[in-house]
Amino acid sequence: MTARFQGSDSYVATEDLMMAVNAAVTLGRPLLVKGEPGTGKTQLAEEIASSLNKPLYRWHIKSTTKAQQGLYEYDAVSRLRDSQLGDAKVHDIGNYIVKGRLWEAFESDVQPVLLVDEIDKADIEFPNDLLHELDRMEFYVYETRRWVKATQRPIIVITSNNEKELPDAFLRRCFFHYIRFPDVATMERIVHVHYPTLKKELLAEALTSFFKLRDMPGLKKKPSTSELLDWIKLLVAEDIPPEALRSDDPKKAIPPLYGALLKNEQDVHLFEQLVFLHRRGGR
Amino acid sequence: MLIPFFFKLREGGVPVSITELLLLLESLDARLAESSAEGFYYLARACLVKDERHFDRFDQVFAAYFKGAEALFGALTANIPEEWLRRMGESTLSEEDKAKIEALGGWDKLMETLKKRLEEQQERHQGGNKWIGTGGTSPFGAHGYNPEGIRIGQGESRNRRAVKVWDQREYRNLDDSVELGTRNIKIALRKLRRFAREGAPEHLDLDGTIDSTARNAGLLDLKFRPERHNAIKVLLFIDVGGSMYEHVRLCEELFSAARSEFKHLQYYYFHNFVYESVWQDNSRRHVQKVSTQEVMRTYGHDYKLIFVGDATMSPYEIVQPGGSVEHWNEESGAVWMQRLTRTWPHHVWLNPEPQQRWAHTPSVQLTRELVGDRMFPLTLHGLDQAIKALR
Numbered sequence: 001m002t003a004r005f006q007g008s009d010s011y012v013a014t015e016d017l018m019m020a021v022n023a024a025v026t027l028g029r030p031l032l033v034k035g036e037p038g039t040g041k042t043q044l045a046e047e048i049a050s051s052l053n054k055p056l057y058r059w060h061i062k063s064t065t066k067a068q069q070g071l072y073e074y075d076a077v078s079r080l081r082d083s084q085l086g087d088a089k090v091h092d093i094g095n096y097i098v099k100g101r102l103w104e105a106f107e108s109d110v111q112p113v114l115l116v117d118e119i120d121k122a123d124i125e126f127p128n129d130l131l132h133e134l135d136r137m138e139f140y141v142y143e144t145r146r147w148v149k150a151t152q153r154p155i156i157v158i159t160s161n162n163e164k165e166l167p168d169a170f171l172r173r174c175f176f177h178y179i180r181f182p183d184v185a186t187m188e189r190i191v192h193v194h195y196p197t198l199k200k201e202l203l204a205e206a207l208t209s210f211f212k213l214r215d216m217p218g219l220k221k222k223p224s225t226s227e228l229l230d231w232i233k234l235l236v237a238e239d240i241p242p243e244a245l246r247s248d249d250p251k252k253a254i255p256p257l258y259g260a261l262l263k264n265e266q267d268v269h270l271f272e273q274l275v276f277l278h279r280r281g282g283r
Numbered sequence: 284m285l286i287p288f289f290f291k292l293r294e295g296g297v298p299v300s301i302t303e304l305l306l307l308l309e310s311l312d313a314r315l316a317e318s319s320a321e322g323f324y325y326l327a328r329a330c331l332v333k334d335e336r337h338f339d340r341f342d343q344v345f346a347a348y349f350k351g352a353e354a355l356f357g358a359l360t361a362n363i364p365e366e367w368l369r370r371m372g373e374s375t376l377s378e379e380d381k382a383k384i385e386a387l388g389g390w391d392k393l394m395e396t397l398k399k400r401l402e403e404q405q406e407r408h409q410g411g412n413k414w415i416g417t418g419g420t421s422p423f424g425a426h427g428y429n430p431e432g433i434r435i436g437q438g439e440s441r442n443r444r445a446v447k448v449w450d451q452r453e454y455r456n457l458d459d460s461v462e463l464g465t466r467n468i469k470i471a472l473r474k475l476r477r478f479a480r481e482g483a484p485e486h487l488d489l490d491g492t493i494d495s496t497a498r499n500a501g502l503l504d505l506k507f508r509p510e511r512h513n514a515i516k517v518l519l520f521i522d523v524g525g526s527m528y529e530h531v532r533l534c535e536e537l538f539s540a541a542r543s544e545f546k547h548l549q550y551y552y553f554h555n556f557v558y559e560s561v562w563q564d565n566s567r568r569h570v571q572k573v574s575t576q577e578v579m580r581t582y583g584h585d586y587k588l589i590f591v592g593d594a595t596m597s598p599y600e601i602v603q604p605g606g607s608v609e610h611w612n613e614e615s616g617a618v619w620m621q622r623l624t625r626t627w628p629h630h631v632w633l634n635p636e637p638q639q640r641w642a643h644t645p646s647v648q649l650t651r652e653l654v655g656d657r658m659f660p661l662t663l664h665g666l667d668q669a670i671k672a673l674r
Contacts, residue, residue, distance in 0.1 A: 019325040023310050034335060076489060080496060080503050164473075171333035172302045178335035 038224025522592030
């Protein structure tokens, strides 16, 4: 039985997340992770790799990424150039095959973790082009006429921000997990993992302000976990006392350093207006 | 035993396939969920549901499928006094006992037996290995050691989580009625993209290079070609004023998303229905009108025509000449509509009114017929369908 993923010192995993990860690890199927930005999707792969002691290969997807690039690329231009210069290298086409991340992961001696980050950024057809490769963990190199097979089925973690819908055939092959925005209790654990020495009062106040802010109607971009952690870091660095966060004091209703939480000038504006109204109401 | 559940899921609108069912069975076989019913729920969800929008439906079906259990829970909490179920001391069971419990088998059988036992049992029971109660080895009751046990009247599980996670339906607001934001609309509109190569040649054309190098007797001759651009052309007709006021925000979002997504986007406004003229600037609508004929001449047949409006008005405004509320129109709106749809065969009507209300408004029905039933609600799902119809 392989080791089970239980979260780690620096990552809080909920029970359903652990179940999904362990299922994916045990059965060697890809795990598709979705969720709000900043809920630790990418970090999950890193944590799986470090807690199970496996090498991590990252493949970051951009809008121009092609599936083939993850397998290998044939550098035709440099071969053409070499042929004109009379380089002896040119006789072996293998010299011009550049390995992609998937190939590297397939070749690894110990079972690796492969992170396919933000798969939804790529073209709509991208996931379809990888169906066979993810299913059978093998592919064919036409130029050298050989099969590349995975020595160890990698643990594949795929993240998506839901910008595009993924094809059904692709989804069928994956386990799926949606990282829900953490509730207060989970959030406390998360913050504790990152700032174990944080004062209890400061944490409580910070979390109240944070969840209040998230509940504010009409925000264009709600602050996420990663932003909360940044904010707390700033609060600690500036040595802000917990009393300063208490919003029932109308004079100090705006939490200090809120720039770390709100990333949009309309949101900041809306927020200031609300606070202003709140103050007037308080008088 | 999971096959009826599988079909219930499909009936409930969760798109599950046989592959996924087999995957679930395989994972159960690998003993991934032996710890708890909750584990089984999480595992089933990870295997069978591939879109968070379907989580809620899954939760409902899951709850309904194990409804036998639910009903019994209800009966139990009604009949059994609270203190029956109070937490008792840890029972100490041997490995042998635990193995015996395994033998009781899956959910179905468990439920059946539970029903039977409930009928037989009249009193509170604790310890022992058959009756429902707490602390024993019977699969029914709380705080016991049966891994497949059905929890009765117990607030927290041993794994410190509440029992019926699926009943909380936390994913309710993730279901299909997702609020439209510009980002979502942009993504939806993106599906309408058609790429074509236009503009300055900047990308290396590998095939062309190889071809021309070969023709050049092996001397490298690099060829370039222009980058791909979105070449789709969109013509937007938006209803303003009157009953559209309540949909202003939604229309604004659609409009701004469309503006940034399509390079070739033309837009015109109309009030209630399209007649002989439309306008581009709402503040000067009475001064600067464009004749609809002119619009029809200006933009080619390859434009996609999108109407946005609630189509809620008096039916006379559509079928009668002179029916317009604002001016005297020589020809009826229906005639103009037919001209427009003939000019641009790719057309849809997006209606911000909820679809349930359409049937109660005759003008919506009329408009719907005029656009050949290509009216869709202005939600993400509707937008998706509209884009399918446009292609």
